[in-house]
Amino acid sequence: MRNPRIYQNTDFAVGDSVELSADAFGHVVRVLRLADGDAITLFNGLEQKEFHAQLYQVTKKSAQANIISESVKTTESPxxxxxxxxxxxxxxxxxxxxxxxxxxxxxxxxxxxxxxxxxxxxxxxxxxxxxxxxxxxxxxxxxxxxxxxxxxxxxxxxxxxxxxxxxxxxxxxxxxxxxxxxxxxxxxxxxxxxxxxxxxxxxxxxxxxxxxxxxxxxxxxxxxxxxxxxxxxxxxxxxxxxxxxxxxxxxxxxxxxxxxxxxx
Known part of the structure; x- marks a missing residue:
C-alpha cells in the first residue's frame, strides 16, 4: 500500500485530527485517489519529524487525517x-x-x-x-x-x-x-x-x-x-x-x- 509523504504547514501532534489543506487534498485525493483508511505521512517543514496518519471522512471536497504516531528523521546535512x-x-x-x-x-x-x-x-x-x-x-x-x-x-x-x-x-x-x-x-x-x-x-x-x-x-x-x-x-x-x-x-x-x- 502506498504511503506518500505530504507537506502541510500545520502543527501536528499524536492523537490530533487535522483537515488536509487544499494542496495536500488535491495531491492525496484527486491525484493519488486515496480513500478512507489509507495511510499517509505528514511533515510541516519546521521540525525534524514525520507524522504518520490515516485518512478518514474523505469526500469530493475535503479529507481528514488522524495522527497516529510520529518519528524523528535525520536527513539534513551538516x-x-x-x-x-x-x-x-x-x-x-x-x-x-x-x-x-x-x-x-x-x-x-x-x-x-x-x-x-x-x-x-x-x-x-x-x-x-x-x-x-x-x-x-x-x-x-x-x-x-x-x-x-x-x-x-x-x-x-x-x-x-x-x-x-x-x-x-x-x-x-x-x-x-x-x-x-x-x-x-x-x-x-x-x-x-x-x-x-x-x-x-x-x-x-x-x-x-x-x-x-x-x-x-x-x-x-x-x-x-x-x-x-x-x-x-x-x-x-x-x-x-x-x-x-x-x-x-x-x-x-x-x-x-x-x-x-x-x-x-
Whole structure:
C-alpha cells in the first residue's frame, strides 16, 4: 500500500485530527485517489519529524487525517548551503531547484544577472517565486527531507553579494587555482538567519555555512566576476570541461556535500 509523504504547514501532534489543506487534498485525493483508511505521512517543514496518519471522512471536497504516531528523521546535512542561482530560462531553473533540494541545499536565492535573459517583475515575479517554492516542497516530499528550504525573493546580484554573512563564499571560475576539494578554507558558523525564531534556525546555528554563487546560461560577466571577488567570494573550478548552469550548480553542491556534508 502506498504511503506518500505530504507537506502541510500545520502543527501536528499524536492523537490530533487535522483537515488536509487544499494542496495536500488535491495531491492525496484527486491525484493519488486515496480513500478512507489509507495511510499517509505528514511533515510541516519546521521540525525534524514525520507524522504518520490515516485518512478518514474523505469526500469530493475535503479529507481528514488522524495522527497516529510520529518519528524523528535525520536527513539534513551538516553543511548549510545557500545557493545564489542566476535565473535561467525554461525548465532549467525548475530542474536546478528540484535537484539542489534533493542534494541537500538549505536556502535558495534566485538572482538577476546581466545574462539571465529572464524579465520578470511585479505579479509575474511573485507567481514565479510561488511556483519555485512548490517545486522545492515537491522535492522534499520525494527525497525524504523534513525541513523545507526557502526560496527567497529574487534580487540583483549586487544585493546578494553585499548581504552580511560569515559563511564561506564560493564562485566558480574556469581559471581558479583550487577546486572545492582542495580549497584551503573551512566554512564558518554564523551566517545571519533569514528565518528568525524557527526550529530550523536553531539547527542552522550549529551547521557549517557556505554561500555558493552560480551564474545563468552564458555565465557571469567579467564585471560580475570581479564584483564577486571584491565581495570576498573565493574562486574555485570544477574541472576542465564547460558545464551548463544546472550541471554546474549540482556538481558544486555535490562536491560541497562530499567535503563538508554527508555524501561519502
Amino acid at each position: 553543511v548549510h548551503i545557500h545557493l545564489g542561482q542566476g535565473i535561467s530560462r525554461g525548465d532549467r531553473m525548475d530542474f536546478t531547484l528540484q535537484k539542489s533540494v534533493e542534494l541537500g541545499v538549505s536556502t535558495i536565492t534566485p538572482i538577476f544577472t546581466e545574462r539571465c535573459g529572464v524579465k520578470l517583475s511585479g505579479e509575474r515575479l511573485a507567481k514565479k517565486q510561488q511556483q519555485w517554492q512548490k517545486i522545492v516542497i515537491s522535492a522534499c516530499e520525494q527525497s525524504g527531507r523534513c525541513y523545507v528550504p526557502q526560496v527567497l525573493a529574487p534580487i540583483s546580484l549586487s544585493e546578494w553579494l553585499n548581504q552580511p554573512t560569515d559563511a564561506l563564499k564560493i564562485n566558480l571560475h574556469p581559471r581558479a587555482q583550487h577546486s572545492i576539494m582542495t580549497l584551503p578554507v573551512q566554512p564558518q558558523h554564523a551566517e545571519l538567519s533569514t528565518q528568525q525564531g524557527t526550529q530550523q534556525d536553531k539547527q542552522e546555528n550549529t551547521q557549517q555555512k557556505v554561500r555558493l554563487l552560480i551564474g545563468p546560461e552564458g555565465g557571469l560577466s567579467d564585471d560580475e566576476i570581479e564584483q564577486a571577488s571584491d565581495a570576498g567570494f573565493a574562486e574555485v573550478l570544477l574541472g576542465p570541461r564547460v558545464l551548463r548552469t544546472e550541471t554546474a550548480a549540482l556538481t558544486a553542491i555535490t562536491a560541497l556535500q562530499c567535503r563538508f556534508g554527508d555524501l561519502a
